Amino acid sequence: MGSTGSPYSVAALPTSGRPLPIRTPRSATASDDSAAEEPVSPTAILMDAIYIVVTIGLGCPVNLPVLRAGLATQLARYPRFRSIQVTDGCKNPRWERTAVNVDDHMIVPTLDPVAVEADPDQAVDDYVASLPELPMDRSRPLWEFHFLDFPTSDATSTVVIRVHHSLGDGTSLIMLLLASARSASDPTRLPTMRELTVRTGAIYKPWRRQPPSAGALAASAAWVFSYLVLAWNTVVDVASFAATAAFLGDPHTLFRRADHDVAFISPRRFVRRSLSLDDVRFIKNAMNCTVNDVLVGATSAALSQYYFRKSGYSKTGKLCLRSILFVNTRPTTSLQAYVNMIESGKVDDVAWGNQLGYILLPFHLAMHDDPLAYVCKAMNTVDRKKSSLEVIFTYKMTEIFLKMLGLKQAGAFIFKRMFANTTISFSNMAGPTEQIESYGHPVDFLAPSVYGIPQVRHPGSYIKTFNFKQTFFYLYQQNHLSENLQCKDICPQLLMCRF
Incomplete structure (x- = not known):
């Protein structure tokens, strides 16, 4: 329930459940590093209509200035969040760097206070369900953070992230998210993630020459x-x-x-x-x-x-x-190794x-x-x-x-x-094995999903x-x-x- 006069973008959701378009100011002009360009990959182009939606439950009220500062810091780690797709008459689009006004990507919706008070869980569900109907402005990087600062049954506040799938898949985004998080028990270190499961089976075992024997022949046959x-x-x-x-x-x-x-x-x-x-x-x-x-x-x-x-x-x-x-x-x-690379500044190796x-x-x-x-x-x-x-x-x-x-x-x-x-x-998507916090906000849960795949004209589950x-x-x-x-x-x- 955003307050008027906020420096952040505001969206309204009427009581009828039909969303109004998100009203945000235009992006800033391109920066000097716009020369850093590369083609959009074929897979990313196929993701043109697909968006990732991540619902995050926080254990405390939203502190917008702190989160804004954290987002501005994270932008430097992942160039895709500072890039837009341009064609300029070319056959295939390419990524071009642009200046980013973080406030344009922070949405504080104005919801019906009566509906929120009556059933806050339903209010969150209704708002998330409205996102597929709200287009994103392609003149700026295709990502948004929506802040729902009221308690629900399983969180004190809720953040909904919407990201165009061309910016990366779930693994890319979870790496970036976890690189910005810290362990709740020790805020000085990164969260711990599970080790990879060792693959089993005969085809994954290295071949070793063994002296001729019945057992060796049986192992070779297998x-x-x-x-x-x-x-x-x-x-x-x-x-x-x-x-x-x-x-x-x-x-x-x-x-x-x-x-x-x-x-x-x-x-x-x-x-x-x-x-x-x-x-x-x-x-x-x-x-x-x-x-x-x-x-x-x-x-x-x-x-x-x-x-x-x-x-x-x-x-x-x-x-x-x-x-x-x-x-x-x-x-x-x-995943731990990738997150460590991001944290140490080796972004190009990820x-x-x-x-x-x-x-x-x-x-x-x-x-x-x-x-x-x-x-x-x-x-x-x-x-x-x-x-x-x-x-x-x-x-x-x-x-x-x-x-x-x-x-x-x-x-x-x-x-x-x-x-x-x-x-x-x-x-x-595997996450951390312990409780985490993001910029001082305890994270109670993360629930990612997606919309826009052709299959969902039928009732598919993701x-x-x-x-x-x-x-x-x-x-x-x-x-x-x-x-x-x-x-x-x-x-x-x-x-x-x-x-």
């Missing part, structure tokens, strides 16, 4: 066989990816209807459901799987219950849909931008008597995908098609068709996890689905099982 399996799985997965981009689509369900089904079109919202990370880890350890396996299984259980309850379909039936899993293709350098590959992950809808069956199915599916180089080939295939067909044709043929022919999108106390299911989908889908009820059901 090593060769693992590569044959890898090659076969890769061929099958790449063929499936190509068929999906060309013609192969999921069946029409409650989660994905035909394009001409106008009755299915309804307002879309962001809805956050939180699960205790301790509960998730308990299931993970008991079943000897990963956190992502548990989350995919929990999502499968939630969507299955919703589907069979609303569709009237026989509960003995099964349905296999497909999801798109986004994978970071950077070298296996730990792998910025969008470096994403794609995996088509089968997604099963079924009713199981044992809730842990959902986790087992997810674990088997993900393990099968780990024995494939699909993510590398899809990343390279996209680049090749971009060069052969051009950005416009390739974007329509691969990017849009791939999302339109699948049902759900998954992504995940799920990210942030590991320090809770993991969040953040959904961007049809209004009626968001109101009825209770992901938060799934983990307690899984925990009721006896191991």
